[in-house]
Structure formats: C-alpha cells, structure tokens
Amino acid sequence: MNRTAMRKYSGLAMLLHWLIAVLVIVAWRISEAAEEAARADREAIMANHFAIGVILFVLVAVRLVWRQVSPPPASADHAPWERTLAKAVHFAFYGLLLAMPIAGWVAISSFGEPIGVFGLFTVPALPVGIDEARGEAIFELHGTAGIALLVLIAVHALAALKHTIVDKDGTLLRMLPFGAVRG
Ligand code: HEM
Ligand code: HEM
Secondary structure, eight states: OOHHHHTSOOHHHHHHHHHHHHHHHHHHHHHHHHHHSOHHHHHHHHHHHHHHHHHHHHHHHHHHHHHHHSOOOSOOSOOHHHHHHHHHHHHHHHHHHHHHHHHHHHHHHTTTOOEEETTTEEEOOOSSOOOHHHHHHHHHHHHHHHHHHHHHHHHHHHHHHIIIIISOOOGGGGGSSSSOOOO
16 A cells, blocks of 8 residues: 555545535434424424434444444544544544434334335334333434534534645545545
8 A cells, every 4th residue: 555545544434424424414404404394394304314314323333344444544643632632523423423313213212103214114113112201302312412413523624624724734635535645
C-alpha cells in the first residue's frame, strides 16, 4: 500500500460513512416533517423514519464489522486533545446509532406494533408486553438522543471543515476517494 492509501479510509468505509450520514439527515428531516404534518398523516410519514432507522442499524453494524477487518488509517497529524475528542465523538456516534434504533424498536414494540421496512420485510414486535406509557417515555428519550446526535454532527462536520479549509491539511480527503492527503 502506498503512503497516500494508508492515510485514507477504505472505499467501503467511505461509502458507508456518506450513506449513513445522508440517511441520518433524511431520518431527522422526516421526523420534523411528521411533527409539522396533520395528525392523520403523521403515522404514514413516520413509517419512513422507522424503516430508515432499521436500515441504518444494519449499515452501522456492517460498518463496525468492516472496521475490524479494515481498521481506520493512522490518526491525522493533530494535537493529542483533538485526536482524543475526535475518537470520543466517533465512539458516541456508533453508540447512538446502535442504541437509537434499538430504543425505537423497544418503544414501538411497547405499542405491540411491528416495523415495516418499505414493504420489503417486517421487523416483528419484541415480546416486551404492551405498555404505551413506557413506549412514550422511550420515544421521548430517543428524541433527546436525536438532538444530542445532531449537536455532535454539527461539531464533527465543523471540525472536519476547519481542518480542511483553515488548516488545509486534507482531513476531508481521508473520507473521499480523490485527492492526496498532506503529510
Ligand atoms: C450524519 C452525519 C455524520 C455521521 C453520523 C458521521 C460519522 C462519522 C464517524 C463515526 C466517523 C469515524 C469513522 C471511523 O473511524 O469508523 C467519521 C469520520 C469522518 N467524517 Fe463523518 N459523519 C457525519 C457527517 C460528516 C460530514 C458532514 C463531514 C464533512 C463535512 C464528515 C467528515 C468526516 C471525516 C473527514 C472523517 C474522517 C476523520 C479522520 O480523519 O479520521 N462527516 N464520521
Ligand atoms: C439510527 C436510527 C435512528 C436515528 C438516527 C433517529 C433519529 C431521530 C431524530 C434525530 C429524531 C428527532 C428528534 C427531535 O427533533 O425531537 C427522531 C425522532 C423519533 N424517532 Fe427516530 N431515529 C432512528 C431510528 C428510529 C426507529 C427505529 C424508530 C421506531 C421504530 C424511531 C422512532 C422515532 C420517533 C417516534 C420519534 C419522535 C420522538 C419524539 O420526539 O417524541 N426512530 N429520531
């Protein structure tokens, strides 16, 4: 492997990163659209959010397995605190992206409802017993976790752009299939 290749994520890691990023934003915008929609339309709109949540869970699981097979490139040449912060944010992303769909699954199961995934397949309700108050409470926590996720995304994207545009160190190119990373 040449030096440039060693400084970049693998092609599959890049593909999964951008696919997951786009789907997280789409899932969020759908939940916002549902909130603004008429009550009668909300369920049908949110069904898309649930289905994307299931797909995200699978993509993140694949990403984490692939991360073991093909580990990330050596850390960029940043200050130790920056590297620690970046790692903590990445760890929090994976934690939230696994915990949020599982919480959603437990919550919707508390209403006795399965999750349909665009008519392709159905994720059955977990045998947790019907308890709508518990379902509501978990969805509430899920919503709060969603806000935390959005804050982290803003921090993460701004950090990546700062390194790329201000420091001109090519950080963004580590996650893109073109361009040489400096150093
Ligand atoms: C929903 C949005 C996003 C999520 C959940 C997300 C998540 C992640 C995660 C988990 C990693 C670590 C990858 C690993 O080591 O396995 C990562 C790396 C990275 N992300 Fe994002 N990301 C998002 C959006 C963005 C955006 C908008 C940008 C660019 C502006 C970006 C740029 C990068 C870059 C450059 C890296 C590589 C960092 C390094 O040098 O190690 N990401 N992202
Ligand atoms: C990785 C997967 C998922 C992500 C990233 C995600 C993200 C989000 C975000 C950002 C919000 C909006 C929070 C707000 O603005 O208040 C939200 C709300 C919601 N999500 Fe998800 N979600 C995921 C999976 C799921 C699943 C699988 C379900 C159900 C089966 C679900 C059910 C809901 C519900 C019911 C709300 C409205 C919560 C409320 O505020 O009461 N989500 N989600």
